Amino acid sequence: MNPVEVADAITRVHHEEWARVVASLTRRFGDLDLAEEAAAEAFATAVERWPADGVPPNPGAWLTTTATRKAIDRIRRENKRDAKQREAQVLYADDPPQPLGAVDDERLRLIFTCCHPSLSMEARVALTLRLVGGLTVPEIAHAFLVQESTMGQRITRAKAKIKVARIPYRVPSTEDLPARVAGVLAVLFLVFNEGYLASGPDTDPVRRDLTAEAIRLTRMIRTLLPEDGEVAGLLALMLLTEARRTARVSATGELVTLGEQDRGAWDAAMVAEGHRLVRERLATGVAPGRYQILAAINAVHTSARDARDTDWSQVLALYDQLVRLDPSPIIALNRAVAVAELDGPEVALAAVDRLEETLAGYHAFHATRADLLRRLGRSRQARAAYDRGIELAGNTAETAYLTRRRDQLA
């Protein structure tokens, strides 16, 4: 293997095995900090040794064994760990690697620990990316536009709460599971959206690293909970959105709306996988949740060969279904876009205007309104709405798009 291949292998193994190594060590030593530090040391050793020794046949087992030794060394060095850990050290020092099934279950425990409802949403996102995704603190800080020290403190504080308040390291009981999975999915959707509509003037409009990480973690959850409809729905939604990524931003860094995208540039394999998941959920006949309906809406959009062929009545029917589940003003705003296609911009504008009170600070409200006013030839009002949208939009591609549309007005 040449050095490039070894480096690729280490990157791949890091993605595939990081969470498993951290999870496995957390079970043995009951200490997230120790598990994380030892896992990091094991990967550093791999980076040192694999180029000369070659990648071991079972990299996951090699890393777990190495990390376990590092953790034991650390306990011996510090020699101030409590009795429980010294006991664990004696018990597990020569423990053979766990069978895969059990270890996968441990990864799931790690995810549920990181996404515990008693932690703030920000802490859940940060911990999941750090302990399950293996992202570094600077990477997470950069993604969420906060100082490295702030993000570091947030993670340290969350880990301390897990330890002191004794947040359990386990998969919730059957009765609590649906509610807790919803929290995990909310975290992953937040990560995905931050990647897809990255905020900040100096940030790339799309953070491929974050969308990819969200998809990877959702795939992991899907492998662990294959029967959960909303997990499948969220994965389908992410895939159908991610498939359009390259067509969504022009060469000049401007947002390209769905109707204007080059459909040939969409990732056909991702679209196909997303459609397959949506069909699979439909076939179960079980009433869909929020993510499944959003995925179905995206499936309708990605099924049309040309934007003009979009089945808007199907889109509207799905939004009606979604409104019943989630009567939020943002859903109502998106529904109005479908209404505009079916009943004209005037009817849609009336619906959008009713949302002003709650959505006045939301850029998409003004962008949608501006577009409807433009189509109705009310240029002066459209201009004012574009101005407000530009002011509020945090995404560089979106700002560029809205600015061009405004400047094109008569």
Place this chain on the structure above:
Amino acid sequence: MQYLVSVIDDGTGLATPTEEADIGAFNDRLRAEGHWVFAGGLGSPDPATVIDNRGDEAVFTDGPFVESKEYLAGFWIIEAADLDVALALAAEGSKCCNRKVEVRPFL
């Protein structure tokens, strides 16, 4: 592992007879299931006295150490295996005494 479940009163005042009965039933359950350590209700902070004897002489001040609309009206100290167990019990405690509660681990 022990947790303090503080009962927060924000102006509702004393417990009603129904609340008293529900709290009694909840306490019985805590005892039966091995979670019971101690519990108690507290009077309003009005008659509280703050003492500061860090200096040469003890200083006695009339009133609570912090003025706020919300105050500690009572507490449970419970034994629970982990936070999930403590939170589930605290949620029931909040329901039966009809007030907000706060959960904190003992160190």
